[in-house]
Every structure is written in structure tokens, then in C-alpha cells.
Amino acid sequence: MLRTVTGFIDEQTAGRILEHEHVMVGFVEDAKLTPADYDSDEVVGMIGPYMLRLKEAGCSTFVDCAPEYLGRDPYLLKSLSLQTGMQIITNTGYYKKPYLPSFVHLEDERELARRWIREASHGIGDSGVYPGFIKIALNDGKAIDDVQQKILRAAIRTSLETGLTIQCHTIGDDVAAHADRIMEEVSFDRERFIWVHAQSSIDKTILQRLAAKGMWISIDSILPGTYDEHVNLLKELVELGISDRILLSQDTGWYNVGQERGGKLNPYHLLFTDFFPYAQQRGLDSGWLEACVTRHAFQAMSVRK
Template identity: 30%
Template sequence: MNHPSPRTLRTVTGELAADTVRGPALPHEHLVLDLDRNGGGAAVLDAERHAAAVTGELSGLRQRFGLSLVVELTCRGMGRDVRALARISREADVPVVAATGWYYEPFHTPEVDTAGVEQLTATLVREIEDGIGSTGIRPGVLGEIGSHGDVPTASEAKVLRAAGRAALATGLSLVTHAQLGRGGLAQLELLTGEGLPAERICVGHQDLLDDPGVHRELAGRGAYVAFDTVGKESYQSDRTRLRLLSALVEAGHGDRALLSCDISRHGYLRGEGGQGYGHLFEDFLPGFRAAGADDDLIDLLTRRNPLRLLTGANVEEN
């Protein structure tokens, strides 16, 4: 099976050597998606309406902060459009990694109901090896593999098992969606039970769970802990996020924390009055620096950790 090189990233515009990524990454974002289930049109990033705004934001962040990579976690059933991702990537001049998998149960596509774990695994492996649809674009990560509640539903457990097996078979890493931060330990237990090493797993949305003990346990077992909804104040205050992140770093787990904004609807875009993809760099990280974070820690959190998750290899300090 054609595994990626340990130091190579699969992006929507081709392979990219990890050691050429010299600036920060956004490891949990959406550039194009459709989660609209009621016709309201809010939970959408439309490729036609919003692509120019998304491209403009990313291009500006590349110029101002050196943004060097975006991991785009829109998967099956979430309105994924990898051709649009490739256009945005080229126009913004920012590499983008695409994903495959299934989100949490309300967004599962019909095959999840009828297929078993082995069939779902084969679907993911085929997409990883041969490309998404007829595009030839291959995913570079499994995600965001979802569950909600403290324990995955039967359908969610099936998807998690399939994604874990596909990750193991292809050499890719896996990022989860833990709804409101809950259920991360159960996700980790299930995935590692399939043989996937914890260091190839990132448990999502942990900044929405005000429980430093859970964060320490996840990191202590080797998993990455995602503080990936930075700026979404309606869910959690950035003040709480800073406290939780500082606690994890002070506990010795700075090498397991990831930071991103999870922009997931047009209202979050800067041009529509939202915080934008740049909130992490413009607002959150200056606050973290004011609390004592130095350049090396910022580089660890925003560049070296995401690259290590994706490739399994350490990268040099800037």
C-alpha cells in the first residue's frame, strides 16, 4: 500500500515536504462546507459566495503571520468540495490538506447505515489511495471523525472503528470531533483498541470541556489535545481557553496541544463581522504571550505539533 513519506504532507495541490513549512498552521478549519439541515443557510461556507472572502483572509494571514498550512476537516456528508479547496489554496498561496471520514451521527451519509466496519474501512482506504471522486485529490488526514455525548452511539462507534483501521492501513493520522468536548476518552479508547497509536490521534474541541484532568489524561496517553474553537465566545470564553491551555502546558504537555479556530459558517468570516481565521494570531496568541508564552512555545503549538501529528516525525525548531 502506498503510504505517505513520514516527512511528506498530502495537500490538495500535491505532496509537500514537512520541513518546508516554516510558519504556523491552522490544524482544524473549514474553507467550504454545508451543515445546513433546516434551510436557514447559516451553517454554510459556500464555494461560490464565500470563496473569495476565505481566500482573502488566508492570503492576508500568509503575508502578515506567515501562515503556511491549513488542515481542512470537512469530510463526507459535510459538503466537502476538494476542487474548490484546490482553487482556494492556489489563489491564497497557502497549502491545504483535505480530509476523509464521517462526522457525527446526524450527518452520516446513507452508506453508514447499511455497511459494516470492514466495508466502511474499504471506502476510506479507497478514497485515500485513489483520490476523492474523479478529482485525483487524495486526503492527507482522517477527520473530523465525530461523536456526541460521553459515549459514541453505535453508528458513531462503527465509523470511529472504520476510520481507525483506515488510518492504520494507510499511515494517515486521525482527528476527532468530540461534541462540546465530551467523549474524548471514549473515542481514544475505541481508536487505540483498533491498534491505532495514540500519538496519531488528535481529540477535538477540548477547549469546550473545562476539565484539565481529562486533558492531562489524553495527553499523558500520547494523544493530541485540540484547543480548536478559539474565538467562539458563544461556546466558551477565550479567557477559559487560556487558563486550560496554560494548565496543560504547565503539566508538561505542551508538545500535545494544538490551536485552531474551526471557522464553520459564513458569519464567522471577518468580512461578515466574525472573528475570522486570523483570530488565533491577532488576539489569542498575544494574550498567551502576555501570560508568559515565548516564541519557542508558540512555534511548538502552532507549527511543530501539527506537523508531528500529520507526519509522525519531529521537525526542527525555527
């Protein structure tokens, strides 16, 4: 089952799932973004038509990946879901420096995990909305620094306690491999972990090795101008034998806090109306493309007991 901002849904209701997208993002350092920095009604009014167009394209479920302090607003997301009929999933978790509150640097992994477990058990504030997954990030580079390691370990604890999947912003093979070693230490099930932005991989044998352990491989930058690049990448991943671990999304949108009327908004429907037909013409199997946004995405995002 998937946990949306309005309750649990089954695979049939979930339908097509965009597993990594954004409604609103506010890149305000030191966790200083507050609801006073934007007009919720304006955000819903601006994003609503894009959601409706996405529904017309045959997508039913939208996973919003802005974590707390970076644009997560459960009240706004619930309002948007009720107004458009789109199933929306939100999260618990934190991003990375410099968008972290000061207490993250002071608390240990158990204390951070308790915060997220509380949201998963009792809801986010008094919104009545429960998170459907854990969203975290790792720093770029060759290794994961101490703060982001602590966040990763807190996410593992939270997942084990709540059954929520971890979506992890992960750039590059070295950081992904380091995360895998940390999960190996505690025998964490890689099927609960999504490598977000796996298109950043250079050494595809790393993707192959981690997918073989069960890790989900999220290719989530499929935007106009990149279609040939992504068709070639997906063909390579199929040839590597990891087609059953692939997720597809766009990582697009979004209302940008601080810009007039949210700045330049991008549509959500093009993966289905533009990329899928083009990819099929280039030789990718239509049934497999659909599986990546239905069966695979449902399995990856399901709450597990």
C-alpha cells in the first residue's frame, strides 16, 4: 500500500506514479523557510492546472520530494490533492547542508529518527497528513560526511521502525557505494532504498552491483532536450540486466519560493505524452516503460510491515 496525504491506496488506485517530482521548493539556508514566505493559495492555484494536465495524461499518483525546511507543506499538498483529485505522497526526513536546522548538528541519529518516527506514527503536526516515505540527501564527493552519515543512519532506523522507503538524493558512484557499505553494516534491505539521481552514475557496473542487491535505480531527469541521452542510458541498463529495478521520473515542476508567482513552472505530463512515444520509436518496450511507472514504482514506494 502507498500512503498518500489523504490515506492509503492500493496498486490499482495508484495507477501511474511519478516517483520523484516537486510542487514547491524554497532554497533558504539554515532552515529559515516558513509558511510566511509564500502564499499557499497562490501555490495551489499555480500548480493545480499542471496537475490536471498530468491527470489527463493518465497519471494518478504524484510523489512530492521536498523535505521539511525545503518546501514540504502538508496542508498545501492536501488542499492540492483534494482540489485536483491527484493522489499525492509527502515525506519525513531532512535534506543536506546548508538547508539543515541547527539541532541536526547537535542531535544523534536516534534523536533524529525519533522525530521522523513520531511523524510516521502520529502525523505531521496537526495536519492529519502522514508521510509516505523518508526523503534525505547525501553530500556530493567521494565519501559521505559525518552529518549526512548521521542522517542516513537515522533514516535506516526510521525505515526499520515504520516500514517507509528511503528516497536518497545521491550524486555519483562513490557516494552510492559508501551508502551501500553503511547499509551493509546493519544488514539493511536495499529494496527499501531508492538511489535518486542515479543517472549521475559514470561506472554503470556500480549500478548493476547495487541493483543486484535490490536497490532501486531512479532515473529522474527525463526532460525535453535529454530524450536521446536517456533512451541510450535506459537501453544500456536493460542490457546490464537490471530492468526490473528501474524507476522513471522527471524531478521537475515547481513553484520556486521567492520568485514572482513561483518563477518558471514546468509541466509534469511530458514523460507520458512526449518521452514514452519517442522512446518506443527508438526501440524501448512500451510494456516495460509502463512497468517502471506502475508496478516498479508501487513496489518501491510501498509501506512495508
